[in-house]
Amino acid sequence: MKTVSENRCFGGVQGVYSHVSQATGTDMTFGLFLPEGAEDGPVPVLWYLSGLTCTHENAMVKAGAQRWAAETGIALVFPDTSPRGEGVADDPAYDLGQGAGFYVNATETPWAPHFRMWDYVTEELPRLLFNAFPIEEGAQAITGHSMGGHGALTIAMSFPGRFRSVSAFAPIANPTASDWGRKQFAAYLGKDESLWAGYDSAVLMRRLGFDGPVLIDQGTSDQFIDLLKPEALAAAMTERRQGGTLRMQKGYDHSYFFVSSFIEDHIAFHATALMG
Amino acid sequence: MKTVSENRCFGGVQGVYSHVSQATGTDMTFGLFLPEGAEDGPVPVLWYLSGLTCTHENAMVKAGAQRWAAETGIALVFPDTSPRGEGVADDPAYDLGQGAGFYVNATETPWAPHFRMWDYVTEELPRLLFNAFPIEEGAQAITGHSMGGHGALTIAMSFPGRFRSVSAFAPIANPTASDWGRKQFAAYLGKDESLWAGYDSAVLMRRLGFDGPVLIDQGTSDQFIDLLKPEALAAAMTERRQGGTLRMQKGYDHSYFFVSSFIEDHIAFHATALMG
Numbered sequence: 001m002k003t004v005s006e007n008r009c010f011g012g013v014q015g016v017y018s019h020v021s022q023a024t025g026t027d028m029t030f031g032l033f034l035p036e037g038a039e040d041g042p043v044p045v046l047w048y049l050s051g052l053t054c055t056h057e058n059a060m061v062k063a064g065a066q067r068w069a070a071e072t073g074i075a076l077v078f079p080d081t082s083p084r085g086e087g088v089a090d091d092p093a094y095d096l097g098q099g100a101g102f103y104v105n106a107t108e109t110p111w112a113p114h115f116r117m118w119d120y121v122t123e124e125l126p127r128l129l130f131n132a133f134p135i136e137e138g139a140q141a142i143t144g145h146s147m148g149g150h151g152a153l154t155i156a157m158s159f160p161g162r163f164r165s166v167s168a169f170a171p172i173a174n175p176t177a178s179d180w181g182r183k184q185f186a187a188y189l190g191k192d193e194s195l196w197a198g199y200d201s202a203v204l205m206r207r208l209g210f211d212g213p214v215l216i217d218q219g220t221s222d223q224f225i226d227l228l229k230p231e232a233l234a235a236a237m238t239e240r241r242q243g244g245t246l247r248m249q250k251g252y253d254h255s256y257f258f259v260s261s262f263i264e265d266h267i268a269f270h271a272t273a274l275m276g
Numbered sequence: 277m278k279t280v281s282e283n284r285c286f287g288g289v290q291g292v293y294s295h296v297s298q299a300t301g302t303d304m305t306f307g308l309f310l311p312e313g314a315e316d317g318p319v320p321v322l323w324y325l326s327g328l329t330c331t332h333e334n335a336m337v338k339a340g341a342q343r344w345a346a347e348t349g350i351a352l353v354f355p356d357t358s359p360r361g362e363g364v365a366d367d368p369a370y371d372l373g374q375g376a377g378f379y380v381n382a383t384e385t386p387w388a389p390h391f392r393m394w395d396y397v398t399e400e401l402p403r404l405l406f407n408a409f410p411i412e413e414g415a416q417a418i419t420g421h422s423m424g425g426h427g428a429l430t431i432a433m434s435f436p437g438r439f440r441s442v443s444a445f446a447p448i449a450n451p452t453a454s455d456w457g458r459k460q461f462a463a464y465l466g467k468d469e470s471l472w473a474g475y476d477s478a479v480l481m482r483r484l485g486f487d488g489p490v491l492i493d494q495g496t497s498d499q500f501i502d503l504l505k506p507e508a509l510a511a512a513m514t515e516r517r518q519g520g521t522l523r524m525q526k527g528y529d530h531s532y533f534f535v536s537s538f539i540e541d542h543i544a545f546h547a548t549a550l551m552g
Contacts, residue, residue, distance in 0.1 A: 221517075
């Protein structure tokens with residue numbers, strides 16, 4: 001693992017690190033914020049999964065999360081959203097290929113060799129983090145924005161007991177029924193739609209639910225709301241009688257101005273679950 | 277109007293008053309909490325509509341609302357849930373007749389002469405209150421529990437501009453599709469279901485929405501949740517892109533232990549809208 005940069009930030013350290021990934025067969029870069037308390041021993045951790053076109057950097061510089069993570073003593077991990085580089089398949093569209101991994105393990109040509117973001121985020125990166133940094137494996141929570149909200153919700157529900165709480169900002173909530181999802185799943189996973197369901201939060205909410213607190217924020221003026229389908233997740237949550245909060249935030253759009261407006265609430269929400 | 281009782285309460289006065297109602301053709305009793313500040317001039321008001329089997333008294337003694345109303349300087353009105361007394365039609369069932377007015381104007385025999393709770397709560401009682409007490413007509417909000425949550429939501433949406441905010445605890449959210457609703461609407465309003473729709477919050481949410489903040493709390497262990505149908509309201513809110521918050525409160529049931537656990541949040545929510 002290589003240290004790309006480390007900066008003092010709200011009394012802690014905002015680091016960027018790169019490493020050779022077995023899962024993706026590429027170099028991968030991630031951001032990690034460690035609060036001051038990490039100097040004295042392991043701290044709880046909040047995973048933040050980013051959206052389409054993002055790298056490890058977007059949320060790290062635009063979400064304003066470190067202030068609240070420092071205040072509550074929580075580490076933040078910012079993984080990249082896909083493998084990258086020469087020799088890695090790509091597509092001219094912003095929503096397929098590099099920057100658009102969708103947190104799945106691709107099985108189809110030409111994506112299968114590198115696009116294994118599910119394994120990267122759920123197996124390889126956690127192992128690396130718990131070995132190399134003072135982070136409590138037993139105190140994890142997860143959140144994300146847009147495609148990353150989809151990742152956070154599907155991963156949280158697929159690993160019962162691993163995450164104490166889950167939240168999402170404007171998640172792609174029902175990708176198997178949306179143009180943000182069907183195109184990518186067809187490319188990465190193939191035509192058999194039964195293989196897509198494990199990567200759809202509305203579907204998983206009906207099948208599995210989540211045994212812990214859930215918080216979803218969605219802007220009512222989100223320019224992509226018809227692709228995000230919050231109504232599918234709302235229906236699944238309420239019909240399942242899943243505990244959780246869904247906030248339709250009036251006038252907010254899909255940008256980081258929306259995320260940064262509510263990141264304090266999300267970190268406080270996770271802190272309650274992580275410190276409890 | 278007759279003063280039934282007045283008690284000092286959190287620095288203000290919890291009163292109970294009765295009066296002859298033109299709307300119902302009976303005596304009606306209501307509770308009114310005035311905070312200390314009402315001695316110096318008009319204060320904002322939060323309407324609290326109660327549920328099946330309740331009188332003006334249940335929320336007044338069991339919700340724990342006065343503490344927070346006193347702290348935020350808001351008056352609370354607790355109307356009764358139906359006309360009562362000899363000569364008023366009734367039914368042996370707890371969910372029809374006295375104690376079960378459903379906040380509608382009945383048109384059918386034997387209910388039509390007295391069961392006009394919609395007019396009582398939206399016209400007669402407000403007029404009386406604004407004439408007799410230091411309450412700001414321009415600063416109203418509304419909430420309610422169960423059948424009263426249904427009342428609060430349908431009334432708020434039917435009078436655009438009157439209420440700055442609306443909330444509900446475990447509302448009967450889709451009575452036209454529930455045994456809590458179909459039986460009563462058939463009795464009070466007759467067989468023509470097109471006349472029922474104006475009394476259904478999920479339907480009105482799709483048709484009209486609400487131009488202001490909305491907060492809904494629903495217990496996941498509510499023994500009546502299948503009759504309440506929070507999923508219908510969640511679908512209507514999200515599909516309309518209505519601003520608002522829906523909280524599925526894990527493990528809470530339908531009782532006043534649920535209401536009293538979250539009344540602080542609701543009053544703070546309305547205070548923000550009323551004081552803004």
